[in-house]
Amino acid sequence: MPLYENVIICRQDITKNQLDVIISEFKNIIENDNGKILTEEYWGLKSLAYEINKNKKAHYTMLILETLPEKIEEYERKLRLHEDVIRFMTIKIKTFDGKQSIMVETNDDENYK
Amino acid sequence: MTQLKITKEAVRKPFQKKRKSCPFSGSKSKIDYKDLKTLNKFVSERGKIIPSRISAVSAKKQRELSKAIKRARYIGLMPYVVK
Numbered sequence: 001m002p003l004y005e006n007v008i009i010c011r012q013d014i015t016k017n018q019l020d021v022i023i024s025e026f027k028n029i030i031e032n033d034n035g036k037i038l039t040e041e042y043w044g045l046k047s048l049a050y051e052i053n054k055n056k057k058a059h060y061t062m063l064i065l066e067t068l069p070e071k072i073e074e075y076e077r078k079l080r081l082h083e084d085v086i087r088f089m090t091i092k093i094k095t096f097d098g099k100q101s102i103m104v105e106t107n108d109d110e111n112y113k
Numbered sequence: 114m115t116q117l118k119i120t121k122e123a124v125r126k127p128f129q130k131k132r133k134s135c136p137f138s139g140s141k142s143k144i145d146y147k148d149l150k151t152l153n154k155f156v157s158e159r160g161k162i163i164p165s166r167i168s169a170v171s172a173k174k175q176r177e178l179s180k181a182i183k184r185a186r187y188i189g190l191m192p193y194v195v196k
Contacts, residue, residue: 007188009188049191049192060188087189089184101147103147
């Protein structure tokens with residue numbers, strides 16, 4: 001099944017556990033359609049390079065998914081409907097080496113723990 | 114009168130830039146939209162992508178580079194324009 005790299009950007013004024021609820025909700029959507037979540041990374045509350053609908057900062061989360069293509073359409077439709085998710089990006093990737101992405105190590109922004 | 118032999122000497126190109134090698138030819142040739150450190154090297158201070166004739170990047174790598182920069186811009190990691 002194809003591999004996808006999905007970045008979810010949520011607006012700044014949601015709490016960490018609200019964010020966890022949202023992300024687990026989306027993970028369930030994938031797992032119910034017998035897809036797999038290889039890794040999940042939280043890049044923290046980063047400041048944006050430009051304002052995205054009035055947000056100066058945003059919560060970044062990255063998921064590596066392994067599902068069928070038509071399931072991704074349904075998944076993205078739900079992402080579009082959700083009002084806390086201000087932007088998302090899904091990329092098809094060939095291989096996944098399991099290593100942590102560079103964003104996690106160079107986390108200079110203050111982490112919202 | 115000896116025939117004056119004027120051969121048209123090739124006009125030397127005024128600016129002969131040393132052939133720089135492509136910075137991505139070495140081992141670290143993996144371009145990723147997430148590592149902003151390398152991407153910021155190929156963006157001007159106004160936030161525009163530097164053309165490959167100046168940054169001496171090979172055409173294949175320049176295409177990957179511009180795709181990665183545009184992705185980073187879309188998710189708000191890099192600015193579209195720097196005032």
